[in-house]
Amino acid sequence: MKMAEVTFDFSGKKFIVTGASSGMGRQITRELALAGAEVLAIARRLPELKELQAEYPEHITIASVDVTDYNGVEKALSAFVQEKGKLHGSIHAAGILTFTPLRAFDEIQAKKMMDISFWAGINLLQVVTKKKYSVESTSHVQFSSVSAWKGQKGLSAYSATKGAAQAGMRSIAKEIAERGHRVNVVSPGWVNTDMTRDLLTNDTIAKEHLLGIGKPEDVSGMVLFLLSDRAQWITGADFVVDGGYLA
């Protein structure tokens, strides 16, 4: 890997990452571990989690939990905090992308996207900002998307989910600021992950990215920055990292 110009030091810090088995969540978990953090990596798929843990066994703890299983998430978090100490932040990267075109709209799929991306994100923040689980000043990042800003055919429910993340986090930022907690939203352009691969075969979308289609590591730097103390005066904001897609 090319030596980075900007590096972070999260030694002794603890974070929880959802959606850690693939894409953005996996990349963030790796980079946090590389920067010395202790990470609780949560996802449904255990084999992928085990592979990730094998890369940094001393820094990554894994738990095979569905983020919509609220009790399961809190149980895993409680065990992690008991063993490693209180959290310094969270990253909610869990999400799915399903096409919901009007001609073949499926409410169940639409609600599932909302459950995983939005409601589970709210639950995560509710749990991780509890005094028993977090230090006094924490930073949290949730994922929105450029689709909250610009429409694409077939993505009405996905876009609404991502719009909800932005609106919701602005309110929560106000609720938790007094207690020293921050929350921000990152809106990536279309990044080549398992989740978006099908969409990215659409040539128009690829061409609309002035800098080409992104990779998870093109976005993770912003996330690590927001988690760090260099971002201590930043909360309730949205950060677009999109290779020029919205330009």
Add this chain to the structure above:
Amino acid sequence: MEKFLQDLIDMLDSETHITMNSYLSDIEEWDSLSVISFVAMADINYGKKLVATDIRKAQTVQNLYNFIAGE
């Protein structure tokens, strides 16, 4: 097969006479959105996880049916 044809016609909201041998290029309503809609419809009605890239290669209605039938 009849159910599949009816599902396809409903999804396309088409008044064209469509048979298994119809060429997609002859169906006015078959456009880029149809590909995405077909992927969604296959999942909802048939529990089939299809990939848009593959669907774009289909030339006939029979080709589409083969994706659903898993052939």
